[in-house]
Amino acid sequence: MKEVRAKARELMKGFCRVCPVCDGRACAGEVPGMGGLGTASSFQDNVRALAEIKLNMRCLHQALEPDLSLSLLGFKLAMPVLAAPISGVSFNMGGGMPEEAYVLAKLTACAEAGTLGCTGDGVPDFIHESGFAAIKALDGRGIPFIKPWEDEELFAKLDKALAAGAKVVGMDVDAAGLVTLRKMGRPVSPKPAAKLVEVIRRTPAKFVIKGVMTPDEAKLCVDAGAAGIVVSNHGGRVLDGTPGTVRVLGEVAGAVRGQVAVLADGGVRSGTDVLKMLALGADAVLIGRPFSVAVLGGGKEGAAQYLEKIRQELVQAMVLTGTASAKEVQPTVFWNT
Numbered sequence: 009m010k011e012v013r014a015k016a017r018e019l020m021k022g023f024c025r026v027c028p029v030c031d032g033r034a035c036a037g038e039v040p041g042m043g044g045l046g047t048a049s050s051f052q053d054n055v056r057a058l059a060e061i062k063l064n065m066r067c068l069h070q071a072l073e074p075d076l077s078l079s080l081l082g083f084k085l086a087m088p089v090l091a092a093p094i095s096g097v098s099f100n101m102g103g104g105m106p107e108e109a110y111v112l113a114k115l116t117a118c119a120e121a122g123t124l125g126c127t128g129d130g131v132p133d134f135i136h137e138s139g140f141a142a143i144k145a146l147d148g149r150g151i152p153f154i155k156p157w158e159d160e161e162l163f164a165k166l167d168k169a170l171a172a173g174a175k176v177v178g179m180d181v182d183a184a185g186l187v188t189l190r191k192m193g194r195p196v197s198p199k200p201a202a203k204l205v206e207v208i209r210r211t212p213a214k215f216v217i218k219g220v221m222t223p224d225e226a227k228l229c230v231d232a233g234a235a236g237i238v239v240s241n242h243g244g245r246v247l248d249g250t251p252g253t254v255r256v257l258g259e260v261a262g263a264v265r266g267q268v269a270v271l272a273d274g275g276v277r278s279g280t281d282v283l284k285m286l287a288l289g290a291d292a293v294l295i296g297r298p299f300s301v302a303v304l305g306g307g308k309e310g311a312a313q314y315l316e317k318i319r320q321e322l323v324q325a326m327v328l329t330g331t332a333s334a335k336e337v338q339p340t341v342f343w344n345t
Protein backbone atom coordinates (compact mmCIF):
# COMPACT_ATOMS: atom_id res chain seq x y z
CA MET A 9 0.00 0.00 0.00
CA LYS A 10 2.96 2.34 0.58
CA GLU A 11 3.84 2.38 -3.14
CA VAL A 12 0.20 2.67 -4.14
CA ARG A 13 -0.26 5.68 -1.86
CA ALA A 14 2.94 7.33 -3.10
CA LYS A 15 1.81 6.97 -6.71
CA ALA A 16 -1.64 8.32 -5.84
CA ARG A 17 -0.08 11.32 -4.07
CA GLU A 18 1.84 12.14 -7.24
CA LEU A 19 -1.17 11.73 -9.55
CA MET A 20 -3.66 13.50 -7.27
CA LYS A 21 -1.44 16.53 -6.60
CA GLY A 22 -3.59 19.60 -5.90
CA PHE A 23 -6.68 17.43 -5.34
CA CYS A 24 -5.78 15.00 -2.54
CA ARG A 25 -2.76 14.98 -0.26
CA VAL A 26 -3.21 11.29 0.60
CA CYS A 27 -2.84 12.06 4.31
CA PRO A 28 -1.78 9.38 6.81
CA VAL A 29 -5.40 9.41 8.05
CA CYS A 30 -8.04 10.63 5.61
CA ASP A 31 -9.95 12.88 8.03
CA GLY A 32 -10.96 15.98 6.09
CA ARG A 33 -8.66 18.43 7.83
CA ALA A 34 -6.12 19.24 5.11
CA CYS A 35 -8.72 19.46 2.33
CA ALA A 36 -11.47 21.42 4.13
CA GLY A 37 -13.67 23.27 1.65
CA GLU A 38 -12.19 21.56 -1.42
CA VAL A 39 -15.34 20.70 -3.38
CA PRO A 40 -14.75 20.01 -6.30
CA GLY A 41 -11.78 18.03 -5.08
CA MET A 42 -11.79 15.31 -2.41
CA GLY A 43 -12.67 17.49 0.58
CA GLY A 44 -15.76 18.31 2.61
CA LEU A 45 -18.00 21.28 2.05
CA GLY A 46 -17.38 24.56 3.91
CA THR A 47 -15.52 24.04 7.17
CA ALA A 48 -15.69 20.26 6.45
CA SER A 49 -17.14 19.72 9.93
CA SER A 50 -19.41 16.96 8.57
CA PHE A 51 -16.53 15.07 6.92
CA GLN A 52 -14.33 15.52 9.99
CA ASP A 53 -17.06 14.42 12.40
CA ASN A 54 -17.58 11.23 10.40
CA VAL A 55 -14.00 10.24 11.24
CA ARG A 56 -13.97 11.71 14.76
CA ALA A 57 -17.22 10.05 15.85
CA LEU A 58 -15.91 6.63 14.84
CA ALA A 59 -12.63 7.23 16.67
CA GLU A 60 -14.52 8.20 19.86
CA ILE A 61 -16.12 4.75 20.11
CA LYS A 62 -14.04 2.28 22.11
CA LEU A 63 -14.22 -1.49 21.97
CA ASN A 64 -14.19 -4.16 24.66
CA MET A 65 -11.40 -6.66 24.08
CA ARG A 66 -12.35 -10.30 24.74
CA CYS A 67 -10.01 -13.21 24.29
CA LEU A 68 -11.69 -16.03 26.21
CA HIS A 69 -14.04 -17.47 23.59
CA GLN A 70 -14.24 -19.70 20.50
CA ALA A 71 -14.53 -17.10 17.72
CA LEU A 72 -11.27 -18.06 16.00
CA GLU A 73 -12.38 -17.95 12.40
CA PRO A 74 -15.09 -15.36 12.10
CA ASP A 75 -17.63 -15.59 9.29
CA LEU A 76 -17.62 -12.40 7.20
CA SER A 77 -20.19 -13.52 4.63
CA LEU A 78 -23.70 -12.16 4.19
CA SER A 79 -26.60 -11.82 1.76
CA LEU A 80 -27.33 -8.26 0.73
CA LEU A 81 -29.96 -7.03 -1.71
CA GLY A 82 -29.95 -10.37 -3.53
CA PHE A 83 -26.15 -10.68 -3.69
CA LYS A 84 -24.02 -13.15 -1.76
CA LEU A 85 -21.06 -11.21 -0.39
CA ALA A 86 -17.80 -12.49 1.08
CA MET A 87 -17.49 -9.45 3.36
CA PRO A 88 -19.65 -6.56 4.56
CA VAL A 89 -17.56 -3.86 2.86
CA LEU A 90 -18.46 -2.22 -0.47
CA ALA A 91 -16.76 0.53 -2.49
CA ALA A 92 -18.83 3.71 -2.29
CA PRO A 93 -19.80 5.56 -5.45
CA ILE A 94 -17.16 8.23 -6.04
CA SER A 95 -17.08 9.80 -9.46
CA GLY A 96 -15.37 12.59 -11.36
CA VAL A 97 -11.70 11.59 -11.72
CA SER A 98 -11.03 14.62 -13.93
CA PHE A 99 -12.41 17.33 -11.64
CA ASN A 100 -12.15 15.69 -8.20
CA MET A 101 -8.96 13.63 -8.40
CA GLY A 102 -6.60 15.33 -10.83
CA GLY A 103 -7.45 13.37 -13.95
CA GLY A 104 -4.62 10.85 -13.66
CA MET A 105 -6.74 8.06 -15.13
CA PRO A 106 -9.71 7.93 -17.52
CA GLU A 107 -13.05 7.66 -15.67
CA GLU A 108 -13.85 4.42 -17.49
CA ALA A 109 -10.62 2.68 -16.43
CA TYR A 110 -11.01 3.93 -12.84
CA VAL A 111 -14.54 2.66 -12.34
CA LEU A 112 -13.88 -0.66 -14.09
CA ALA A 113 -10.77 -1.28 -11.94
CA LYS A 114 -12.69 -0.49 -8.77
CA LEU A 115 -15.70 -2.66 -9.56
CA THR A 116 -13.59 -5.56 -10.86
CA ALA A 117 -11.46 -5.61 -7.70
CA CYS A 118 -14.63 -5.68 -5.60
CA ALA A 119 -16.23 -8.42 -7.69
CA GLU A 120 -13.08 -10.55 -7.55
CA ALA A 121 -12.97 -10.16 -3.76
CA GLY A 122 -16.58 -11.32 -3.56
CA THR A 123 -18.10 -7.95 -2.82
CA LEU A 124 -19.63 -5.05 -4.76
CA GLY A 125 -18.59 -1.64 -5.99
CA CYS A 126 -20.99 1.26 -6.53
CA THR A 127 -20.89 3.80 -9.34
CA GLY A 128 -21.71 7.50 -9.31
CA ASP A 129 -23.35 10.04 -11.54
CA GLY A 130 -22.92 13.66 -12.50
CA VAL A 131 -21.98 15.95 -15.33
CA PRO A 132 -20.64 15.24 -17.99
CA ASP A 133 -22.45 12.12 -19.21
CA PHE A 134 -19.36 9.95 -19.42
CA ILE A 135 -19.51 9.69 -15.61
CA HIS A 136 -22.66 7.60 -15.44
CA GLU A 137 -21.91 5.98 -18.80
CA SER A 138 -18.55 4.69 -17.49
CA GLY A 139 -20.31 3.26 -14.44
CA PHE A 140 -23.00 1.53 -16.48
CA ALA A 141 -20.35 0.10 -18.86
CA ALA A 142 -18.44 -1.40 -15.91
CA ILE A 143 -21.62 -2.91 -14.45
CA LYS A 144 -22.43 -4.40 -17.86
CA ALA A 145 -18.92 -5.85 -18.19
CA LEU A 146 -19.33 -7.47 -14.77
CA ASP A 147 -22.76 -8.98 -15.49
CA GLY A 148 -24.59 -6.65 -13.14
CA ARG A 149 -22.21 -6.92 -10.20
CA GLY A 150 -22.34 -3.31 -9.04
CA ILE A 151 -24.84 -0.74 -7.82
CA PRO A 152 -25.32 2.45 -9.86
CA PHE A 153 -26.37 5.54 -7.89
CA ILE A 154 -28.25 8.15 -9.90
CA LYS A 155 -28.72 11.74 -8.79
CA PRO A 156 -32.16 13.13 -7.91
CA TRP A 157 -32.67 14.80 -11.31
CA GLU A 158 -35.95 16.08 -12.65
CA ASP A 159 -38.15 13.28 -14.11
CA GLU A 160 -36.93 13.14 -17.70
CA GLU A 161 -33.23 12.78 -16.91
CA LEU A 162 -33.87 10.58 -13.85
CA PHE A 163 -36.07 8.08 -15.68
CA ALA A 164 -33.82 7.98 -18.75
CA LYS A 165 -30.79 7.18 -16.58
CA LEU A 166 -32.63 4.58 -14.50
CA ASP A 167 -33.75 2.86 -17.70
CA LYS A 168 -30.17 2.88 -19.03
CA ALA A 169 -28.88 1.40 -15.76
CA LEU A 170 -31.40 -1.43 -15.98
CA ALA A 171 -30.53 -2.01 -19.64
CA ALA A 172 -26.88 -2.35 -18.57
CA GLY A 173 -27.92 -5.24 -16.32
CA ALA A 174 -28.09 -3.56 -12.90
CA LYS A 175 -30.10 -5.71 -10.49
CA VAL A 176 -30.09 -3.06 -7.80
CA VAL A 177 -30.22 0.70 -8.43
CA GLY A 178 -29.93 3.63 -6.09
CA MET A 179 -30.51 7.36 -5.81
CA ASP A 180 -28.27 9.61 -3.70
CA VAL A 181 -31.04 11.94 -2.58
CA ASP A 182 -28.54 14.04 -0.62
CA ALA A 183 -27.05 15.19 -3.93
CA ALA A 184 -29.99 17.60 -3.99
CA GLY A 185 -27.52 19.94 -2.29
CA LEU A 186 -24.48 19.44 -4.51
CA VAL A 187 -22.91 22.77 -5.34
CA THR A 188 -20.93 21.30 -8.21
CA LEU A 189 -24.09 20.39 -10.13
CA ARG A 190 -25.77 23.68 -9.40
CA LYS A 191 -22.69 25.43 -10.81
CA MET A 192 -23.09 23.39 -14.00
CA GLY A 193 -26.75 24.42 -14.36
CA ARG A 194 -28.18 20.90 -14.03
CA PRO A 195 -31.23 20.79 -11.71
CA VAL A 196 -31.30 18.25 -8.90
CA SER A 197 -33.84 18.58 -6.11
CA PRO A 198 -35.27 17.05 -2.93
CA LYS A 199 -38.00 14.47 -3.60
CA PRO A 200 -41.32 14.49 -1.75
CA ALA A 201 -42.68 11.10 -0.56
CA ALA A 202 -45.17 10.79 -3.43
CA LYS A 203 -42.37 11.23 -6.00
CA LEU A 204 -40.25 8.61 -4.26
CA VAL A 205 -43.15 6.15 -4.42
CA GLU A 206 -43.62 6.90 -8.14
CA VAL A 207 -39.91 6.46 -8.92
CA ILE A 208 -39.61 3.20 -6.99
CA ARG A 209 -42.86 1.77 -8.43
CA ARG A 210 -41.77 2.36 -12.02
CA THR A 211 -38.35 0.74 -11.45
CA PRO A 212 -38.31 -3.07 -11.82
CA ALA A 213 -35.25 -3.57 -9.57
CA LYS A 214 -34.38 -3.30 -5.90
CA PHE A 215 -34.11 0.39 -5.04
CA VAL A 216 -31.70 1.90 -2.51
CA ILE A 217 -31.94 5.43 -1.11
CA LYS A 218 -28.58 6.96 -0.19
CA GLY A 219 -28.36 9.97 2.08
CA VAL A 220 -30.67 9.08 4.98
CA MET A 221 -29.73 10.69 8.31
CA THR A 222 -32.93 10.57 10.38
CA PRO A 223 -35.27 7.77 11.57
CA ASP A 224 -38.34 9.51 10.08
CA GLU A 225 -36.83 9.57 6.59
CA ALA A 226 -35.67 5.97 6.97
CA LYS A 227 -39.27 4.94 7.71
CA LEU A 228 -40.43 7.02 4.77
CA CYS A 229 -38.09 5.02 2.51
CA VAL A 230 -39.56 1.75 3.83
CA ASP A 231 -43.11 3.02 3.21
CA ALA A 232 -42.16 4.12 -0.31
CA GLY A 233 -41.02 0.57 -1.14
CA ALA A 234 -37.23 0.92 -0.97
CA ALA A 235 -35.20 -2.27 -0.54
CA GLY A 236 -32.34 -0.53 1.21
CA ILE A 237 -31.01 2.72 2.64
CA VAL A 238 -27.53 4.15 3.01
CA VAL A 239 -27.04 6.18 6.18
CA SER A 240 -24.76 8.83 4.71
CA ASN A 241 -24.02 12.55 4.62
CA HIS A 242 -22.31 12.19 1.24
CA GLY A 243 -18.90 12.25 2.90
CA GLY A 244 -19.69 15.73 4.24
CA ARG A 245 -19.89 17.27 0.78
CA VAL A 246 -23.45 18.60 0.79
CA LEU A 247 -24.27 20.13 4.20
CA ASP A 248 -21.75 21.55 6.65
CA GLY A 249 -22.64 20.88 10.30
CA THR A 250 -24.23 17.43 10.18
CA PRO A 251 -23.27 14.90 12.84
CA GLY A 252 -20.89 12.10 11.95
CA THR A 253 -22.99 9.33 10.43
CA VAL A 254 -22.09 6.87 13.17
CA ARG A 255 -23.72 9.20 15.72
CA VAL A 256 -27.14 8.74 14.06
CA LEU A 257 -26.70 5.18 12.77
CA GLY A 258 -28.06 3.35 15.83
CA GLU A 259 -31.30 5.29 15.89
CA VAL A 260 -31.82 5.24 12.11
CA ALA A 261 -31.05 1.52 11.80
CA GLY A 262 -33.21 0.76 14.83
CA ALA A 263 -36.20 2.36 13.14
CA VAL A 264 -36.10 0.12 10.06
CA ARG A 265 -33.86 -2.87 10.78
CA GLY A 266 -35.27 -6.12 9.38
CA GLN A 267 -37.47 -4.23 6.91
CA VAL A 268 -34.76 -2.99 4.51
CA ALA A 269 -31.04 -3.50 4.03
CA VAL A 270 -29.17 -0.90 6.07
CA LEU A 271 -25.86 0.34 4.69
CA ALA A 272 -23.78 3.16 6.12
CA ASP A 273 -20.76 5.22 5.13
CA GLY A 274 -18.65 8.18 6.18
CA GLY A 275 -15.18 8.08 7.66
CA VAL A 276 -14.72 4.29 7.68
CA ARG A 277 -10.95 3.83 7.60
CA SER A 278 -10.24 0.48 9.23
CA GLY A 279 -11.62 -2.93 10.10
CA THR A 280 -12.48 -1.72 13.60
CA ASP A 281 -14.53 1.12 12.05
CA VAL A 282 -16.42 -1.49 10.01
CA LEU A 283 -17.12 -3.52 13.15
CA LYS A 284 -18.41 -0.42 14.98
CA MET A 285 -20.90 0.34 12.21
CA LEU A 286 -22.09 -3.27 12.10
CA ALA A 287 -22.59 -3.25 15.88
CA LEU A 288 -24.75 -0.13 15.52
CA GLY A 289 -27.06 -1.89 13.10
CA ALA A 290 -25.56 -1.61 9.61
CA ASP A 291 -25.71 -4.77 7.50
CA ALA A 292 -22.70 -3.56 5.51
CA VAL A 293 -20.59 -0.42 5.07
CA LEU A 294 -19.30 1.61 2.15
CA ILE A 295 -15.82 3.10 2.01
CA GLY A 296 -15.25 6.14 -0.18
CA ARG A 297 -12.11 8.24 -0.49
CA PRO A 298 -9.46 5.64 0.52
CA PHE A 299 -10.79 3.34 -2.22
CA SER A 300 -10.36 6.05 -4.85
CA VAL A 301 -6.80 6.68 -3.64
CA ALA A 302 -6.05 2.95 -3.94
CA VAL A 303 -7.43 2.81 -7.50
CA LEU A 304 -5.60 5.94 -8.65
CA GLY A 305 -2.34 4.67 -7.14
CA GLY A 306 -2.56 1.04 -8.16
CA GLY A 307 -5.53 0.36 -10.44
CA LYS A 308 -7.37 -2.91 -9.89
CA GLU A 309 -4.42 -4.36 -7.93
CA GLY A 310 -4.32 -1.33 -5.62
CA ALA A 311 -8.03 -1.65 -4.88
CA ALA A 312 -7.65 -5.39 -4.28
CA GLN A 313 -4.79 -4.78 -1.83
CA TYR A 314 -6.81 -2.14 -0.01
CA LEU A 315 -9.81 -4.47 0.32
CA GLU A 316 -7.60 -7.26 1.62
CA LYS A 317 -6.11 -4.91 4.22
CA ILE A 318 -9.60 -3.97 5.45
CA ARG A 319 -10.67 -7.64 5.43
CA GLN A 320 -7.70 -8.67 7.56
CA GLU A 321 -8.30 -5.81 9.98
CA LEU A 322 -11.96 -6.78 10.29
CA VAL A 323 -11.06 -10.40 10.99
CA GLN A 324 -8.60 -9.24 13.66
CA ALA A 325 -11.21 -6.91 15.22
CA MET A 326 -13.80 -9.70 15.25
CA VAL A 327 -11.44 -12.22 16.84
CA LEU A 328 -10.33 -9.76 19.51
CA THR A 329 -13.91 -8.79 20.40
CA GLY A 330 -15.25 -12.36 20.35
CA THR A 331 -17.46 -11.75 17.31
CA ALA A 332 -18.19 -14.95 15.39
CA SER A 333 -20.30 -13.58 12.55
CA ALA A 334 -20.54 -10.27 10.69
CA LYS A 335 -24.29 -10.91 10.46
CA GLU A 336 -24.69 -10.72 14.23
CA VAL A 337 -22.40 -8.16 15.78
CA GLN A 338 -23.54 -7.43 19.31
CA PRO A 339 -23.54 -3.99 20.97
CA THR A 340 -21.59 -5.69 23.79
CA VAL A 341 -18.48 -5.05 21.68
CA PHE A 342 -18.76 -1.41 22.82
CA TRP A 343 -16.97 -0.28 25.93
CA ASN A 344 -18.95 1.86 28.37
CA THR A 345 -22.44 1.18 27.03
Ligand SMILES: Cc1cc2nc3c(=O)[nH]c(=O)nc-3n(C[C@H](O)[C@H](O)[C@H](O)COP(=O)(O)O)c2cc1C
Pocket residue numbers: 041042043054092093094095096100127128129130153180218240241242243245273274275276294295296297298
Ligand atom coordinates in the same frame (compact mmCIF):
# COMPACT_ATOMS: atom_id res chain seq x y z
C1 LIG B 1 -14.97 13.11 -4.86
C2 LIG B 1 -16.23 12.48 -4.40
C3 LIG B 1 -17.20 12.15 -5.36
C4 LIG B 1 -18.39 11.54 -4.96
N1 LIG B 1 -19.31 11.19 -5.91
C5 LIG B 1 -20.45 10.58 -5.53
C6 LIG B 1 -21.42 10.16 -6.51
O1 LIG B 1 -21.26 10.36 -7.70
N2 LIG B 1 -22.54 9.53 -6.06
C7 LIG B 1 -22.77 9.30 -4.73
O2 LIG B 1 -23.79 8.72 -4.36
N3 LIG B 1 -21.85 9.67 -3.79
C8 LIG B 1 -20.72 10.28 -4.16
N4 LIG B 1 -19.81 10.62 -3.20
C9 LIG B 1 -20.04 10.26 -1.77
C10 LIG B 1 -19.51 8.87 -1.46
O3 LIG B 1 -20.26 7.88 -2.11
C11 LIG B 1 -19.57 8.51 0.03
O4 LIG B 1 -20.86 8.75 0.53
C12 LIG B 1 -18.54 9.21 0.89
O5 LIG B 1 -17.38 9.53 0.19
C13 LIG B 1 -18.23 8.33 2.09
O6 LIG B 1 -17.34 8.92 2.94
P1 LIG B 1 -15.75 8.58 2.96
O7 LIG B 1 -15.19 9.11 1.71
O8 LIG B 1 -15.32 9.36 4.17
O9 LIG B 1 -15.57 7.10 3.14
C14 LIG B 1 -18.61 11.25 -3.58
C15 LIG B 1 -17.62 11.56 -2.64
C16 LIG B 1 -16.44 12.16 -3.04
C17 LIG B 1 -15.38 12.45 -2.01
